[in-house]
Each structure stands twice: as C-alpha cells, then as structure tokens.
Amino acid sequence: MSRATRRRFILLVCALSPLVIALVAALALVGHSVTRARHDLLRRETNTAVELVREVQSGQILDSIFPGRWTLTDERDVTLDQAVTYESPVGVAARAALYDADSWYRVGTVYLSAPTDRHSSLPLRIVIVAAIAVVLLNGLFVWWVHRPGGPLTVRLGLSGVVLVLTGTPVWLAAGWSRAKLTDLTNERMQVAARALELAPDLDALVARPGGVMQLTGLQFMVPDPTGAASFSTLSPAATLELDSIQSPFFGRAVADRVEYAVADVVPVRLAVLPYEHTEDPIATIMMIASLALLVTALPLSFATLASQPRTFHRNAVAWSFLAPSIVHLTIFTVGPLAFAAWLSLHRWSLLDAARPFVGLANYVRLLGDGAFWNAIKNTAVFTLHVPFAMALALAIALVIHRRIRGIVFLRAMLFLPTITSLVAIAMVWQWMLHDEYGLINWLLSLVGFGPVDWLTSPSTALVSIMIMSVWMIVGYQMILFQAGLAAIPREYYDAARIDGAGPWRSFLHVTLPGLRHTLFFVLITSVIGSFQVFGAVYVMTEGGPLHATDVAVFHIYEEAWRHFRFGDAAAMSWVLFAIIFMVTLLQFRTLERRAGETA
Amino acid sequence: MTVTVLGRVRAGKSLAWVLTFALAASMLVPFLWMLSTSLMDELEVFRFPPRLVPETLRWDNYAGAFTARPFGRYFLNSFVFATLIVLGQLFTAATAGYAFAKFEFKGRDKLFMLYLSTMMVPAVVVLIPRFLLIDTLGWIDTYAGLASTELVSVWGVFLMRQYFRTVPRELEDAARIDGAGPWRVFWTISLPLAKPAMATLGLFAFIDAWKNLLWPLVVTTSMSMRTVEVGIASFHGTFVFN
Numbered sequence: 001m002s003r004a005t006r007r008r009f010i011l012l013v014c015a016l017s018p019l020v021i022a023l024v025a026a027l028a029l030v031g032h033s034v035t036r037a038r039h040d041l042l043r044r045e046t047n048t049a050v051e052l053v054r055e056v057q058s059g060q061i062l063d064s065i066f067p068g069r070w071t072l073t074d075e076r077d078v079t080l081d082q083a084v085t086y087e088s089p090v091g092v093a094a095r096a097a098l099y100d101a102d103s104w105y106r107v108g109t110v111y112l113s114a115p116t117d118r119h120s121s122l123p124l125r126i127v128i129v130a131a132i133a134v135v136l137l138n139g140l141f142v143w144w145v146h147r148p149g150g151p152l153t154v155r156l157g158l159s160g161v162v163l164v165l166t167g168t169p170v171w172l173a174a175g176w177s178r179a180k181l182t183d184l185t186n187e188r189m190q191v192a193a194r195a196l197e198l199a200p201d202l203d204a205l206v207a208r209p210g211g212v213m214q215l216t217g218l219q220f221m222v223p224d225p226t227g228a229a230s231f232s233t234l235s236p237a238a239t240l241e242l243d244s245i246q247s248p249f250f251g252r253a254v255a256d257r258v259e260y261a262v263a264d265v266v267p268v269r270l271a272v273l274p275y276e277h278t279e280d281p282i283a284t285i286m287m288i289a290s291l292a293l294l295v296t297a298l299p300l301s302f303a304t305l306a307s308q309p310r311t312f313h314r315n316a317v318a319w320s321f322l323a324p325s326i327v328h329l330t331i332f333t334v335g336p337l338a339f340a341a342w343l344s345l346h347r348w349s350l351l352d353a354a355r356p357f358v359g360l361a362n363y364v365r366l367l368g369d370g371a372f373w374n375a376i377k378n379t380a381v382f383t384l385h386v387p388f389a390m391a392l393a394l395a396i397a398l399v400i401h402r403r404i405r406g407i408v409f410l411r412a413m414l415f416l417p418t419i420t421s422l423v424a425i426a427m428v429w430q431w432m433l434h435d436e437y438g439l440i441n442w443l444l445s446l447v448g449f450g451p452v453d454w455l456t457s458p459s460t461a462l463v464s465i466m467i468m469s470v471w472m473i474v475g476y477q478m479i480l481f482q483a484g485l486a487a488i489p490r491e492y493y494d495a496a497r498i499d500g501a502g503p504w505r506s507f508l509h510v511t512l513p514g515l516r517h518t519l520f521f522v523l524i525t526s527v528i529g530s531f532q533v534f535g536a537v538y539v540m541t542e543g544g545p546l547h548a549t550d551v552a553v554f555h556i557y558e559e560a561w562r563h564f565r566f567g568d569a570a571a572m573s574w575v576l577f578a579i580i581f582m583v584t585l586l587q588f589r590t591l592e593r594r595a596g597e598t599a
Numbered sequence: 600m601t602v603t604v605l606g607r608v609r610a611g612k613s614l615a616w617v618l619t620f621a622l623a624a625s626m627l628v629p630f631l632w633m634l635s636t637s638l639m640d641e642l643e644v645f646r647f648p649p650r651l652v653p654e655t656l657r658w659d660n661y662a663g664a665f666t667a668r669p670f671g672r673y674f675l676n677s678f679v680f681a682t683l684i685v686l687g688q689l690f691t692a693a694t695a696g697y698a699f700a701k702f703e704f705k706g707r708d709k710l711f712m713l714y715l716s717t718m719m720v721p722a723v724v725v726l727i728p729r730f731l732l733i734d735t736l737g738w739i740d741t742y743a744g745l746a747s748t749e750l751v752s753v754w755g756v757f758l759m760r761q762y763f764r765t766v767p768r769e770l771e772d773a774a775r776i777d778g779a780g781p782w783r784v785f786w787t788i789s790l791p792l793a794k795p796a797m798a799t800l801g802l803f804a805f806i807d808a809w810k811n812l813l814w815p816l817v818v819t820t821s822m823s824m825r826t827v828e829v830g831i832a833s834f835h836g837t838f839v840f841n
Binding site: 334335421431 | 615616618619620622623624626627628629630632633636690691692694695697698702703704705706707710714717718719720721722723724725726727728729731732747748750751753756781782785806809810812813817827828831832
C-alpha cells in the first residue's frame with residue numbers, strides 16, 4: 001500500500017467515524033427519550049396508586065385501573081419516599097412507600113409493574129436499515145472520494161443519496177418515538193382521569209392543598225367558589241386560555257402557544273404538557289447531525305488531496321494556523337447562532353423547567369407584537385443619525401485635509417469620544433441634557449429659547465440620544481475619511497482645476513468618486529453598529545419615556561433578562577439579524593452598483 | 600474683481616477653519632463638564648444657572664466614589680478582562696490572518712468570506728446561547744466566563760491578513776531554505792515584522808473590551824466581578840467620574 005493510499009484510508013475512517021457515531025447516537029437518543037417517558041409515567045402511576053390506597057384503604061380501585069399490575073406489601077423501606085423505578089425480572093417496575101392517613105408512619109410499599117404490551121423497544125428493522133445504510137455509505141464515500149475529478153452533478157447527487165440514507169433511519173426512528181410519546185401522554189391522562197373518577201371523595205381529594213399535585217404530578221384546575229380558576233404551575237396566560245375552552249372533552253388544546261393534553265373530570269380539569277413536547281429528541285438529533293457533518297467535511301476534503309503530498313502538506317499547515325480561530329468561532333459564534341434559532345422555536349424560560357417545542361409560534365406572536373415593532377421603528381429612526389454624522393465627518397475631514405497646523409490637536413479632540421467609556425459619556429450627556437440643571441438648557445435660555453424636556457419627553461428623547469451618538473461617532477468616521485482622502489492622487493485635482501472645475505465640481509467629480517469605497521465601508525459598519533445600539537439607551541433612558549427610546553437590542557435584553565422569556569428573545573434577535581442582513585444586502589446591491597456606474 | 604473672488608474664497612476658508620476648530624473645542628465641553636461636576640459639592644451641582652467652575656475643589660468626591668463602590672476592584676477586573684482579550688485576539692488574529700495571507704489552500708477565499716460574514720451577526724443574537732453555554736460550563740462570574748467569548752476578532756483577522764500580505768516573501772524564503780518549519784518561520788520572522796499591526800489591533804481590542812457593557816453586565820453577578828463600565832452604569836449618583 002502506497003503512502004498516499006494509506007493516508008487516504010486513514011482520512012476516510014476519520015471522515016466516516018463521526019457520521020457513524022452520529023447515527024448511533026441519534027438512534028440511542030430516540031430510544032432513550034421513550035424509555036425516559038415510560039419510566040416517568042410509571043413513577044407517576046405509582047404515586048397515583050399510593051394516593052388512592054391511602055384514600056380508600058383497600059386495593060379495589062387499583063384493580064380497575066391497573067389490573068394485575070400492582071402488589072401491596074407491608075415492607076417499610078425507610079430509604080424510600082417518592083416512587084422510584086427499577087429493572088425487575090419481568091421488566092420495568094416501580095415502588096413507592098405507603099403512609100398512613102396522617103402521613104406520619106410508613107405502613108407498606110406499593111409495587112407497580114409496567115404493562116407488558118408496551119415493552120417494545122426501538123424496532124429491530126430500523127436498526128438493521130440503519131446498519132445497512134452505514135455500510136452503503138461507507139462504500140459510496142470511498143467511491144466518491146476516489147474520484148475527486150468526477151463531474152459536479154454526480155458528486156452532488158451522491159452527497160444527496162448519502163444524506164437521504166443517513167437521514168431515513170433517524171427520521172423513521174424519530175417518527176416512531178413521537179407516536180410512542182403521544183401514546184404515553186394519552187395513557188397518562190386516562191389513568192389520571194379514571195383515578196379521579198373512582199376516588200370516593202373527589203371534592204376532598206381536590207380541595208386538599210398539595211395533595212392533588214402529588215397524586216399524579218399533573219396540573220389540576222380547581223374552580224373555586226368565586227368562579228376564578230387556576231392551574232397550579234402553569235403561566236397565568238395558559239391558565240386563562242385553558243379555562244376558556246369549552247368542556248367537556250378529552251384531547252388536545254393550545255394555550256399560551258403550547259399544546260396541552262387536557263381532560264375534564266367534573267369539577268376538575270386536567271392539563272399536562274405532552275411528552276412529545278418535553279422529551280422530543282428531534283432538535284438534539286439535528287444538532288448532533290450538523291456537528292457530525294462539520295467534522296466530516298475536513299478529513300474528506302483532505303482525502304481528495306492525499307495523493308498530492310505537497311498540496312496536502314500545505315493544506316495541513318494552513319489548517320493548523322486556522323485551528324484556534326475556527327474552533328473558537330464554531331463554539332462561540334456559529335454554534336450559538338444555531339442554538340439561538342433552536343431556542344426561538346421553544347417556550348424557554350430560566351424559571352420553568354418545562355421547555356416545550358412550540359414551532360414558529362414565537363415568530364407568529366412577534367408579528368402582532370406592537371411593542372417589538374415599536375422598538376424596531378425606533379431603531380430605524382435612530383439609524384438616521386448615521387448620514388448626519390457622515391456628512392459632518394466628511395466636512396471636517398475636507399477642511400482639515402492638507403492642513404498641517406493644529407491637525408494633531410484636532411484629531412485628538414475629535415477622537416476622544418471614541419476611546420472614552422461609553423457609560424461615563426452617556427451619564428455626562430444625561431446630566432447636560434437635564435431639564436432644570438442641564439448645561440444645554442441653560443445655554444438655550446441665554447439665547448431666549450425655552451427649556452426643552454430633552455430626555456423626559458417622548459417626542460425629543462430619541463433625538464437627544466441621536467445627537468449624542470453623532471457627537472460620539474463623528475471623530476471615528478472623520479479619521480477614516482481622512483485616510484480615504486489621503487489615498488486620492490493629487491494629480492486628479494490638478495487635472496480637474498486645469499479643466500476649469502471649481503471647488504464644488506472637483507468635490508463632486510473627484511473627491512466623492514475617490515472616496516466611494518471609504519464612504520461605503522463607513523456607511524455599512526455604522527449602520528450595522530447603529531442597529532445594535534444598547535449602552536446609551538440603557539444608561540440614559542432605559543427605553544423610556546413611554547417606550548420612545550425602546551430600541552431593538554434593549555427590548556431583547558429586557559425580554560430575556562427581566563422577563564426571562566428566552567425563547568421569545570431569541571426569536572426577536574433572529575428577526576433583528578434578518579433585518580440587519582437585509583439592510584446590509586440592500587446597501588450592497590444599490591450602492592455598489594451606483595458606485596460602479598460613477599467609476 | 601479677481602481680488603474680491605480670491606478674498607471671498609480666503610474668507611470662506613478661514614470661516615470653515617474657525618468653525619471646525621470651534622466644533623473640535625466643543626467636543627471637549629462634556630469632558631470639562633464631567634471634570635468640573637466631579638469636583639463640585641452636591642448643592643452646587645443642582646444650581647441653576649449651572650456653575651461652570653466649582654467654588655471649591657472637592658477632591659474628596661473621588662475618595663467618596665471609591666469608598667461607596669469597590670472601584671479599585673472594578674478597575675482590576677476591567678484590566679484583567681481587557682488584557683486576556685488582547686492576548687487572545689492577538690494570537691488568533693495573527694495565526695488566522697497569516698494563514699489567509701500566506702497559504703494557498705482549498706476553499707481559502709470562501710472560508711474568508713465566511714469569517715467576514717460573522718461580523719454581521721449582532722452580538723445580541725449569540726448573547727443568550729453564550730450565556731447558557733458559560734452557565735453550563737460553570738463560568739458565570741469568573742474571568743474565564745468574561746473573556747472566553749471574545750478571544751477572536753474577525754476584524755482583527757482582516758487587519759492582520761492585509762498586513763501580512765505586504766510582508767515580502769523573500770525574508771521567509773531565506774529562513775525556509777535554512778530548514779525552518781512553517782510555525783518557526785511564523786514565530787521568528789513574520790510575527791516580529793507585524794508589530795505595528797499587532798499594536799493597532801491590541802489597542803483597539805483593549806479599548807473595545809474596556810468599553811464593553813452588555814456582556815459583562817450579563818455574565819457577572821457579584822459586586823466583586825463587575826467591570827468599570829458595569830460599575831459606573833449601576834452607580835447613578837452625583838459623582839460623575841471617568
């Protein structure tokens with residue numbers, strides 16, 4: 001075996017192993033999600049059984065709910081409190097301690113086994129299909145990589161086949177797990193509903209604070225005499241919405257953008273987050289898959305070079321130089337970007353452990369969210385300070401261009417705001433703009449203008465921040481313009497003068513075209529920066545008065561760190577990203593073409 | 600007639616000159632105002648019309664600020680935070696910039712565009728996932744948590760790439776003929792030549808880190824880990840303080 005072949009073989013193994021590992025991990029994850037849900041259900045059923053035995057002091061009710069699955073012993077396991085699951089010779093089982101009516105003495109232990117018909121694990125056929133797919137993949141990849149010069153369509157087609165072959169078993173398995181999880185949810189609701197119906201003293205059971213919760217771990221809605229009703233651990237919005245749904249029924253209902261499984265057992269309504277929301281492995285599988293593809297790509301591209309030692313070596317060296325920044329960007333920028341997209345599809349809160357998948361519901365809600373669009377509008381208005389700052393910066397740059405005396409001083413003065421603490425600057429400006437004690441209102445009063453409520457009136461607050469931002473950014477832009485001006489050859493001006501052009505015409509026909517790349521760069525970076533304004537607003541107005549300065553990033557910050565709605569905040573930040581992206585693209589399209597025409 | 604035109608042009612130029620100087624001087628006003636207010640006592644600050652110069656210089660305001668909040672600690676935190684970031688960015692930007700400038704490899708230009716496009720990602724999009732990631736790692740309220748997310752600056756990669764492209768090949772070739780490997784050439788020849796660009800990048804990285812408000816605000820929870828920016832922002836008092 002030649003060295004190149006051996007090297008190619010090793011790289012192929014490197015490329016294939018992440019794919020194989022990802023496939024196995026994905027399938028394992030699918031099986032695990034169902035197993036976890038099944039164990040959870042069994043624990044909850046056992047708790048229900050314990051509650052019922054305590055209420056009735058006999059096992060008759062249990063026989064109608066869990067026929068043939070339960071046993072009651074007088075064991076008193078002191079270490080046992082809540083239900084725990086364990087592997088028994090006949091399959092998964094659970095046990096929980098039984099207390100007396102005063103909840104004081106342990107009087108026995110309740111055992112519950114899982115129904116035998118639900119013991120199918122991940123179907124064998126899917127695993128077999130997956131294994132065959134991996135072997136096929138292996139062969140296809142070898143073939144594909146050994147023909148680096150093959151036509152693009154063939155290679156793209158092969159990649160498609162490979163993706164489908166890897167994806168299909170995972171997709172099938174995910175569908176299987178979703179169906180299983182739905183079954184488990186329905187079963188959980190049925191057990192809970194039947195337990196409530198059969199309970200001899202339903203009102204007492206429901207009315208006992210905490211007791212109901214412990215019964216099954218479901219959320220119960222208890223109408224109280226005043227007519228107000230609440231689900232114990234749901235958000236107020238979800239409680240209200242679930243309350244307004246017409247009963248009686250047993251099924252699914254959407255409240256607060258999340259689908260709940262709901263059952264009515266007069267006078268109680270049960271609501272529970274379905275397992276397919278809490279245990280669905282799809283998102284994790286997607287992340288594993290994309291990571292695997294990323295890790296696969298590099299050795300694959302190397303494998304095509306294996307037969308050219310010099311190119312191979314140069315590539316390897318280049319990648320070793322790139323590794324630190326690539327690893328960092330993947331972990332701290334690209335990964336988080338993808339994760340933000342994933343977050344935006346969930347109702348995700350730091351306070352609530354249940355983080356159900358809600359699809360595009362966050363985005364749909366965002367469309368009708370006036371406060372968010374107000375923030376976007378404010379951001380757009382704020383961005384209008386950029387052209388003003390640029391015009392001013394260009395004027396200054398033109399005046400001090402080619403003059404030596406005082407230029408160092410001027411530059412230093414104008415650049416000072418750029419290098420100073422933004423928070424300190426914002427606080428000084430806040431003070432200077434103060435209605436009563438501010439310097440600016442005092443100066444205005446000297447020339448006979450009445451006091452202006454700079455930061456305290458909704459109509460001027462945003463303008464005040466824009467003025468401060470112009471002051472802050474003008475020096476930075478001026479420095480860039482100066483560098484741009486210095487790059488325009490003097491001969492162009494001389495030629496223009498010989499042709500009889502005045503200062504204005506030479507500005508229009510020599511300076512502006514010569515500066516177009518600088519202008520474009522400054523515009524693009526300033527607009528992107530201005531869409532992300534945060535510090536000034538945070539310090540000076542906190543979004544007020546009356547949301548007049550509530551800009552996008554501040555709005556997102558509040559949504560996440562004051563209201564802890566991370567899912568909504570992630571959706572907002574993606575919308576902001578999309579807007580910035582489109583605005584930048586638009587500028588590239590329109591301005592670059594125009595710049596090209598004048599050139 | 601020519602005399603009047605010339606005179607008008609000269610007058611116009613002087614006027615523009617005077618206006619620019621006035622503008623530049625006005626840039627100083629907030630700073631002088633900050634200095635002046637920081638030395639006033641409380642009553643003087645709330646006077647109308649505002650006093651431009653304090654009656655007596657109250658230097659103890661600074662001492663007061665330092666006793667009210669641990670500003671010494673804030674300065675230390677900001678310094679450590681900014682220094683870590685400068686070191687990290689210098690290393691990653693120099694290596695990546697060198698790779699983009701000096702090596703021919705498959706997909707180089709596409710990869711470079713990919714790097715540049717990450718500059719467009721607003722910090723707020725990755726803010727939440729980065730926070731959750733740092734939280735998972737248990738780095739909340741530590742220097743590691745503060746600095747680790749900012750160790751690469753794509754702007755810096757761009758800068759270093761442009762600079763390394765201007766470094767002549769001949770110097771490196773000479774070292775290579777002497778048998779030095781690529782990393783050795785990089786450390787001993789190319790990097791020392793790039794000192795001016797490294798200085799620029801280091802300066803900007805330091806200023807940017809020092810001015811960063813959002814990330815330290817989010818990732819620090821205790822008084823003793825705050826940076827100066829966060830410290831000042833949470834300190835809405837009469838002390839105006841730079």
